[in-house]
Amino acid sequence: MTARTTRTTRLDDGVRSALGALSAAAKRGLGDPALAELVQIRASQLNHCAFCLDMHLGIARKEGVGERQLDLLAAWEEAEGVFDARERAALALTEAVTVLTEGFVPDEVYEEAARHFDADRLAHLLALITAINSWNRLMVGRRIPPGSTQW
Template sequence: MSARTTVLDDGVRSALQAVSAAAARGLGDPALAELVQIRASQLNHCAFCLDMHLGIARKHGVSERQLDLLGAWEEAGEVFDERERAALELTEAVTVLTEGFVPREVYERAARHFDAARLAHLIALITAVNGWNRLMVARRIPPGSAEW
């Protein structure tokens, strides 16, 4: 076991980290990747992931204004550009799946802003952060905890 106390099998943790990193790399926009992960974490009430991704977002130059208004991005006017809005809308659709699927118009709006590869990576990133959120929330891992 590493110096960090962990109860999550190294293989599982490493696999999830690898998927998350590959998806973010493939998206090619670290700031957008953080906005997406923060929004999913807000929806899933994952304090651990919010704490972590807010810090990373700041390091990637995401503005405090965007971070402050992310929970109300639909009403935030020009704070988020069309591409960011499409990614955030897709994030909500994939995270919540209220209709049991992602609405066609949401997918098509995102597809107008991302080529096929980047769109696939965006969806993979959303899926990965949702996995992390569910893991951390279900296990009640608090923000800043080293025990995960």
């Protein structure tokens, strides 16, 4: 077994504050705290960020997201009747922005999201997806464990 490289837990206070402010503003502007948590959890699942999953699952429960939705979030596309059309559009956009499989967000995914969110809320949803992806990369890149207070 090879030894694991020690990674930094350091994060510049200015970076933390700026990214935290972006996350908070995006969540506030989206205007749906439960949906915001579903989006952040789904991105964190895709990015394998245990720290963010741990944090956002706890927040989601406090925001009233049901266990059934949390249990089936990884398979939301197949979980008919569990997520409404608006949630499904937000989750599809989350996956498209997070993974960028085709190198861009497909028009049909964006257009479906635009049918469920006005321009301001859609802008905040995109900002929230961008913010959580940044947080995921900061935490995964440094291997910050779930529940850590040193990050």
